[in-house]
Amino acid sequence: MRAIVVNEVGGPEVLEWAEIEDVRPGPGELLIETAAAGVNFIEIYQRSGVYQVDLPFTPGTEAAGTVVEVGAGVTGFAPGDRVATSTALATYAERFAIAADQVARVPDWLDLETAAALPLQGCTAHYLATSAAHPQPGETVLVHAGAGGIGQVLTQLLVARGVRVLTTASTEAKQQLSLDAGAMMSFGYEGFAERARE
Template sequence: MRAVQIDRTGGPEVLTVTDLPAPDPGPGQVLVDVEAAGVNYIDTYRRSGVYPLDLPAVLGSEGAGRVRATGEGVEGFAPGQLVAWKEAPGSYAEQVLVPAAELVPVPDGVDAATAAAVLLQGLTAHYLATDTFAAGPGTWALVHAGAGGVGLLLTQVLKLRGANVLTTVSTPAKAELSRAAGADDVVVGYDGSTARARELTGGAGVDVVYDSVGKDTFDASLDALRPRGLMVLFGGSSGQVPPFDVQRLNAKGSLFLTRPTLASYTRDRAELLARTDELLGWVAAGRLDVRVGRTYPLDEARRAHEDLQGRRTTGKLLLIP
């Protein structure tokens, strides 16, 4: 099988498409023929060494495809069944071994590319809008990077729950995409987000800020919040936020700050299935629009990473084996 492999053991980083032996599923594992693999920021961190890997290693962790074979003890999955997963190392490949506990069935009406595009980012949007902060009618939310993969989905989930949404984007073209996803107002650039948040809320500030940008937006995000508002820092595309004095939260109105991860909101299979059932149900019913920004062959995995890091994309990027 062909797979995108990273190696730095001989010096500089090398990313190649390599022929590897097809794997066999062990106990509790499912062998899947990959039809689409999701490209995520964490993949770039693993490629560059920010998140260490035992090298050489096959990149990728998210995707969708058809079950080829199941290992001992696996129940509920059959050959040919369309499935998706958010965490299976080695997903940039024609085949991948996925723990059965991580696999979710894909309902009728959702194809493999859509499932691969929505699962990780859609689950992120789901927990952010339902549990990290229970958005509802009357809520004002500020979403940075509103035209990105998570941003477009998060905006839609917030609107499904009745919230008001202000987003920030980097270009006028991305502003149109964000409005099409349901944003009530859009700011091009980050500098004007605090002032606009105050204007839209009569000076009070928004209830919650969802910030995946990090270093470049963190201060403005805090300033956009109402007293006792919640700052949700769930990424750092511009760099990690440096240490800061927590007394700032007190001074700005007893603010709350959280740094959530998806793993904490899918702690067991029951929670994973509950979230994916609702998420994929929205997609199948046409209530959630999943935007695939670009697709790339395995050979162009590096270009996909560069496009993602260079903020040259909107929606989800996929590799198609």
Template sequence: MAKTWRMVARSHGGPEVIAREDFDPGAPGEGELLIEQDAIGLNFIDTYYRTGLYPAPLPTPLGSEGAGRVVAVGAGVTGFAPGDRVGCVSGLGAYATHRLIAADRAVKIPDAISSADAAAMMLKGMTACYLAEDSIALRPGQVALVHAAAGGVGSILLPWLRDKGVVVIAHCGSAEKAATVAADHSLHGAFDGLAATVRELTGGKGVDVVYDGVGKDSWTASLASLKRRGLMVSYGNASGAVPPVSLLDLSRSGSLYVTRPTLFDYIATAQELAHTADRLFDRMQRGVVTATIGQRFALADAAEAHRALEARQTTGATVLLP
């Protein structure tokens, strides 16, 4: 087998803590697959593990999302064979040339979808899937506010919602990014005054749901944009963790609902993972959502990719290539 190596965070801190190290992934054990990776997805959650916001032992293998080919299968594995193209979103350790994963955390990639597109879409696309389909049962004509609409999740979530007949108000950090999204209403700029604009667009009612991956900076504006009994879906912390939440504030603001979901609670079983992947791959093959890869970095340049991501200099998805 070719030389195997990975990128890890040797300590908590900025992108400079990411380092390359040789490692031996070993042979697959019972119920496992050994994957040679073709492409790895870059996600904001990777920075949470690097900084220590999400705790993990040091040195921390980074990344959870990748796509490639099965090299070997362990005992007891059915449904997979060497040469199969697979994608996975599982634990940590995707920033690597090779990876051992549990077979029940892998899904086969349809022939029509490239490994790069799958790596760009697995985590973000599955996140968009559970946000659009499972966190709330939206009906045609209901209204959603989507923050960071030009970002990795937002750029998938937005067309997914519109395909469902949902009216989408998109918000981006700049006019340039706002111009790239196709929404019913595309807003940009500071969060001050956002809620007033949203209420003007909705006849004073507010939106049924806010999808917020920004966190601290957008929290107040998001809550103020919701209609009575609206749902706040806070699924990310791009600007930092949200402040402590007062339940009385939710009551006074219109009996609001708040959820802080994570993808892995929606794909906890092999059946849930397969169902989510099927829905994503279906929409990819029908052209509802597309893998818009805005940036490609060599895996060895993962630190540079993190810098670009945290500086909000990326659009769409970013992939790392071994």
């Protein structure tokens, strides 16, 4: 099967297509045909050498796709099921294997490309909204980097809970993304504390 392989640390130019050995699901695992894989800082840090990994390796922890094979002992999943994960290894490949308890079903109304981009950012935003802080309806929260993936999802989660959201973003276009996500106000980083207090 084909996969993206990193043989040496560096910039994006070190990502190369290669033929690698087919993956098979072990007991308790699913074999997933990759529809899309997320690109997160972990992949960039591994590729560039910030995080040390054994070379060569196939990047990727987040992906969405279709179950093509079910390993021994797995119940509740069948070939054709659409799933997503943020805890896999080597998702920059045509197929990857993962423990069945590490995937979530993707509803029919959500395309797999979007589903591949949601798990890590969505789980982080949910954690921030429900565990790290406990904003109540009517309170005001400042979200930095409101136009980023986590910032946009966090804004939507907070607004849905009745929280007023202010965001920071570096450009007017990014500030508009924050507003489109539901922020009541978005402004640049310089002087943000004063702006938030207004």
